[in-house]
Amino acid sequence: MALNTFDPRSSAHIEAATGIWNAACGAGLSFSERFMRYNTDPAHWNGQGKHQAGQIVVVDGQPAGFALASVMKEPYAGAPYSGHIDALAVLPAHQRRGIGRALVAWAETWLRGQGCARVTVGASARTFVPGPPLELGSAGFFERLGYSRNGVCCDMARDLAGYITPPTALKAKGVTVRPAQPEDKDALLGFLKREFPTGWYWECVQLLEAGSRISDYVILLSARGVDGALLVTFEDSFRPLDRFYPHRLPRPWGQLGSVGVSADCRGSGYGAALMDGALRYLQARGVRGCVIDWLVIVDFYARFGFEVFRQYEMASRDL
Ligand SMILES: CC(C)(COP(=O)(O)OP(=O)(O)OC[C@H]1O[C@@H](n2cnc3c(N)ncnc32)[C@H](O)[C@@H]1OP(=O)(O)O)[C@@H](O)C(=O)NCCC(=O)NCCS
Incomplete structure (x- = not known):
C-alpha cells in the first residue's frame, strides 16, 4: 500500500x-x-x-x-x-x-x-456530507478510531407537485419574497454580513465572485430592506446539486437551504414566508424532488410537507 x-x-x-x-x-x-x-x-x-x-x-x-x-x-x-x-x-x-x-x-x-x-x-x-451517512454504517469505524458520536442530523425531502402554501406561511405582514436580482447584491451581502458573518456570508461572497447567478438567493424584503435569505439549487446551478444526493426522488431536482432571518425579526412569521416563497419559486420552475439539507430541528420543515429523507451521524475528536 x-x-x-x-x-x-x-x-x-x-x-x-x-x-x-x-x-x-x-x-x-x-x-x-x-x-x-x-x-x-x-x-x-x-x-x-x-x-x-x-x-x-x-x-x-x-x-x-x-x-x-x-x-x-x-x-x-x-x-x-x-x-x-x-x-x-x-x-x-x-x-x-x-x-x-x-x-x-x-x-x-x-x-x-x-x-x-x-x-x-x-x-x-x-x-x-455533514457526517458519516447512517445508511453506510461507518460511524462504528470512526468510533473505533476514538471519535465520539455527537448526535444525528438529517436531510428532508418532498415532491413539490401539489405543494400548496400551508397556513403557517400566511402570518407575516408587509413583506415581499422574491429571487434576488443583480441590484440586490449589496443589500443581500449586508444582511448576511450582519446576521450570519461566518459561514453564510463568506459562502455568498465566493459564490457570486465565482459566477453563480444571484437569483439562486431568495430574499425577504421588509420595510427596512433585506431581512431574510435562503439559497436554492437547481440542476443547472453553479453549485452542483450532486451534494444533496437526490437520486431516489422524481426529477427535476432542486434544493433549498436553511432559512436565515434577522435576529430581531424572529417570531414574526418571516421564516415561513421565506420558505413558502422559495418553494413556490422552485415549483414554478418545474422542480419535483426537493431536498432541504443538514437539519437538526425538523418540525418547522415538516409543516411544509417535508419528511426525513436521509440521516447522518455527527462524529468528532480532539487532536
Ligand atoms: C469507513 C471506511 C473508510 C473504512 O475503511 P477500511 O479500510 O475498511 O477501515 P480499516 O480496515 O482501516 O478499519 C479500522 C478498524 O475499524 C473497523 N471497522 C471498519 N469498518 C467498520 C464499520 N463499518 N463499523 C465498525 N468498525 C469498522 C475495522 O474492523 C478495524 O478494526 P480493528 O481496530 O479491529 O482493526 C470504509 O468502510 C468505506 O469506504 N465506507 C464507505 C464510505 C464512508 O462511509 N465514508 C465515511 C464518511 S466520509
Missing part, C-alpha cells in the same frame, strides 16, 4: 477518487466528477482561508482508497482551527485491511500540522 498526494488538477485523480466514492457508497450517495472537481477546486475561497489536502492509496498499482482533509483559517475562521475529514472512502474489495485507518492517521497528522485542535468528520466548506 502506498499513499500518493491527491492533485486536484489531475483528471486521473479526480476520476479515481470519484470512482472509489461511488463504489464504496453506492448509487444513492453517488456524485459526478464535476462535483469532485468543484469540492477540490484550488481556487475556492480565492486560495485564501481554506486549506485542503488529500491522499490516494494505491494497491498493486491501482487506486483503492482516498481521503480529503481541510481547515478554515483567517479571514474566514480564527484559531483554534477546527479541521475536517471532508471525505474518506475505500473500495469494497479493499475494506477491513487497514486502509481507512491509515488515511485517518494521515488526515489527523496533517490537520495537527495546520494548527487544528479538533477534527470533525464531514461538515467542511464545500461539503461532501
